[in-house]
Amino acid sequence: MYSEIVMDHFTNPRNVGEIENADAVGQVGNPKCGDIMKMYFKIEDNVIVDVKFKTFGCGSAIASSSMATEMVKGKTVEEALALSNYEVAKELDGLPPAKMHCSLLAEQAIKSAIFDYAQKHNLYYKELEGFDPDADEDHHDHGEEE
Amino acid sequence: MKVYLDYSATTPVKPEVLDAMLPYLKDYYGNPSSLHSFGRENKKAIDTARDQIAKTFNAKPEEIFFTGGGSESDNWAIKGVAAALKTRGRHIITTNIEHHAVLHACQYLEKEGFEVTYLPVDEDGLISVEDLKNSIRKDTILITIMYANNEIGTLQPIEEIAAIAKENKIIFHTDAVQAYGHIKIDTQQLPVDMISISAHKLYGPKGVGALYLRKGTKIHNLIHGGAQERKKRAGTENIAGIVGFGKAAEMAYENLEEHVQHLTELRDYLLDEILDKIPYTKLNGHREKRLINNVNVSFEFIEGESMLLSLDMVGIAASSGSACTSGSLDPSHVLLSLGLSHEMAHGSLRLTLGDQNTKEEIDYVLEQLPPIVQRLRDMSPLYENIKEGVR
Numbered sequence: 259m260y261s262e263i264v265m266d267h268f269t270n271p272r273n274v275g276e277i278e279n280a281d282a283v284g285q286v287g288n289p290k291c292g293d294i295m296k297m298y299f300k301i302e303d304n305v306i307v308d309v310k311f312k313t314f315g316c317g318s319a320i321a322s323s324s325m326a327t328e329m330v331k332g333k334t335v336e337e338a339l340a341l342s343n344y345e346v347a348k349e350l351d352g353l354p355p356a357k358m359h360c361s362l363l364a365e366q367a368i369k370s371a372i373f374d375y376a377q378k379h380n381l382y383y384k385e386l387e388g389f390d391p392d393a394d395e396d397h398h399d400h401g402e403e404e
Numbered sequence: 405m406k407v408y409l410d411y412s413a414t415t416p417v418k419p420e421v422l423d424a425m426l427p428y429l430k431d432y433y434g435n436p437s438s439l440h441s442f443g444r445e446n447k448k449a450i451d452t453a454r455d456q457i458a459k460t461f462n463a464k465p466e467e468i469f470f471t472g473g474g475s476e477s478d479n480w481a482i483k484g485v486a487a488a489l490k491t492r493g494r495h496i497i498t499t500n501i502e503h504h505a506v507l508h509a510c511q512y513l514e515k516e517g518f519e520v521t522y523l524p525v526d527e528d529g530l531i532s533v534e535d536l537k538n539s540i541r542k543d544t545i546l547i548t549i550m551y552a553n554n555e556i557g558t559l560q561p562i563e564e565i566a567a568i569a570k571e572n573k574i575i576f577h578t579d580a581v582q583a584y585g586h587i588k589i590d591t592q593q594l595p596v597d598m599i600s601i602s603a604h605k606l607y608g609p610k611g612v613g614a615l616y617l618r619k620g621t622k623i624h625n626l627i628h629g630g631a632q633e634r635k636k637r638a639g640t641e642n643i644a645g646i647v648g649f650g651k652a653a654e655m656a657y658e659n660l661e662e663h664v665q666h667l668t669e670l671r672d673y674l675l676d677e678i679l680d681k682i683p684y685t686k687l688n689g690h691r692e693k694r695l696i697n698n699v700n701v702s703f704e705f706i707e708g709e710s711m712l713l714s715l716d717m718v719g720i721a722a723s724s725g726s727a728c729t730s731g732s733l734d735p736s737h738v739l740l741s742l743g744l745s746h747e748m749a750h751g752s753l754r755l756t757l758g759d760q761n762t763k764e765e766i767d768y769v770l771e772q773l774p775p776i777v778q779r780l781r782d783m784s785p786l787y788e789n790i791k792e793g794v795r
C-alpha cells in the first residue's frame with residue numbers, strides 16, 4: 259500500500275519534536291478527521307534553519323510531515339511557501355489516492371507556521387492571501403466503504 | 405515472530421476441514437441436482453453438512469439453508485421477511501451497531517418505503533430492552549439484532565430480546581456470525597426465527613454461510629432460479645465449501661468447552677495486561693458480556709492506522725476502527741455509538757484471538773505494544789499537555 263520511502267519516513271521520521279522559543283508555530287487538522295500536524299520553525303535572516311514537527315495521524319500523515327520538514331529545512335520563507343503537496347507526495351514516491359490529503363495537510367502546516375511568523379513580524383506574503391489557519395481541514399474522499 | 409490476532413476478520417481453514425473438502429474439489433464433481441451417481445454422491449455430502457450444522461443448533465436439518473456467506477444470510481433474512489410481510493407492516497427494529505450487511509440492507513429498505521428504528525446502545529454497547537419494548541409498534545414485522553458485535557465483542561441480551569419478540573409475535577433475526585463457534589445456540593430453548601452464520605469465522609472456508617430458518621417463518625427468496633435448497637436459495641451448490649462448513653461447525657462444537665477456556669484465559673490475560681501496562685487506555689465494549697476472543701481498546705493521543713503499521717512491522721496482525729484504515733471519513737460507527745470521541749475512536753485497536761494463539765504469542769504482543777504506543781505518543785501534539793502535566 260505504501261512506498262518504501264513512506265515506510266522509511268514513518269519508521270524513522272526526521273525532525274520529530276519541538277523547538278523552544280520557535281520563531282514560528284503552526285498547527286492544522288483536527289482529531290475528528292484523525293490528523294493533526296504541528297510544525298515549529300527557527301528562522302534566521304529569512305532562512306528556515308531548523309524545523310520540528312509533531313503529528314497525530316496515520317502512517318502517511320507522519321511520513322508527509324517528516325518529508326515536508328526535510329524539504330523546507332534550509333529554504334527561504336518564500337521557497338517554503340511555494341512548496342506544494344504534490345511535491346511532497348512525489349518525494350515520497352507517491353501516496354495512495356485516499357491519502358493525498360495527508361500531503362496537503364503538511365503543505366498547510368508549513369503555511370500555517372509562516373502565517374504565524376508573518377503576523378508576529380508584520381510581514382506580507384502574497385501566497386498567504388486568503389489563508390485561514392483555523393479552517394477545518396476536510397479534504398478526505400467521501401468514498402464508499404467496501 | 406508472526407502473530408495473527410485478527411480472527412474476527414477471518415480464520416485459517418483447519419487441516420481436518422481442508423481434508424474433508426479436497427475430494428469435492430478433485431474427485432467428486434457431479435452436480436448434486438443430477439440423477440446419476442456422480443450427482444447423488446454430492447447430494448449426500450451436502451445433506452451430511454446440513455445435519456452437522458443442524459445438530460449444533462439443536463435444530464432440524466430442514467431448517468438450515470446454505471448461502472454464499474454471512475452477508476447474504478443477513479440480506480436474505482431482512483429483505484426476504486420485509487417482502488413477505490410488507491402488507492402486514494413496514495416497520496423494522498434493529499440497532500446502531502449492526503454489521504454493514506444488516507445496516508445497509510435496512511437502509512435500502514428505508515428507500516423502498518419501510519421504516520426502521522435503530523436502537524441506541526449504552527457506553528458498553530448494550531441495547532436497553534425497555535427501549536426495544538417501547539419501539540415496538542402494531543406494524544413492526546421484524547426485529548434484527550446481532551448476537552455478538554464484530555468490533556467490540558459485546559453480547560446482547562438475546563434471550564430477553566427473543567422472548568419480547570415472541571410475546572409480540574414479531575419475527576426475530578439475529579446475526580450470529582461472530583457468536584457462532586464460541587457460544588452454544590439452542591433453537592429449542594431460544595425462540596429465535598432466523599440466525600445468520602458464516603463458515604470463515606470458525607475455521608471454515610470463505611464464501612459459504614447459512615441461514616437457520618425456523619419452520620413456518622414467512623420469507624421470500626433473495627436468489628431466484630433453480631430448485632436448490634428446497635427452492636429457497638437457487639444456484640448450484642458450493643459443495644466443497646458446504647462440506648468444509650459442516651466439518652468446521654462440528655469440530656467447533658465438539659471442542660467448545662476447551663476452546664472457551666483457552667480463549668477466555670488468553671483474552672483476560674491480554675486485556676488486563678494492556679490496561680495495566682499502558683496508561684490513558686480505555687476498554688471498548690462490556691467487560692463481562694463479551695466474546696471470548698475479543699480485545700478492543702482505545703489509546704489516547706494516537707491514531708489506529710499508524711499503530712497497525714507499526715505492529716505489522718513486528719509481525720503482529722490486528723485491526724482498528726480508525727477512519728484511516730477504511731478509506732472513509734468517519735471512524736467506526738460502532739465506536740461512535742458508544743459515545744467515544746472521534747479521537748478515541750481513531751485510536752482504537754482490535755485484537756481478536758483464535759485457537760492457534762499461545763501464551764508465548766500474547767507475551768510477545770505485550771512486549772511489543774507498549775513501546776509502539778509510546779513512540780507514537782511522543783510524536784503526537786495531543787500528548788504534549790499530558791507530559792507537561794497540564795491535564
Ligand SMILES: Cc1ncc(COP(=O)(O)O)c(C=O)c1O
Pocket residue numbers: 412413472473474475476478503505550552553554579581582602603604611612613
Ligand atoms: C457480525 C457480522 N455479520 C456479517 C458478516 C459478513 O459475513 P461474510 O464475510 O461471510 O459475508 C461479518 C463478517 O465480517 C460479521 O462480522
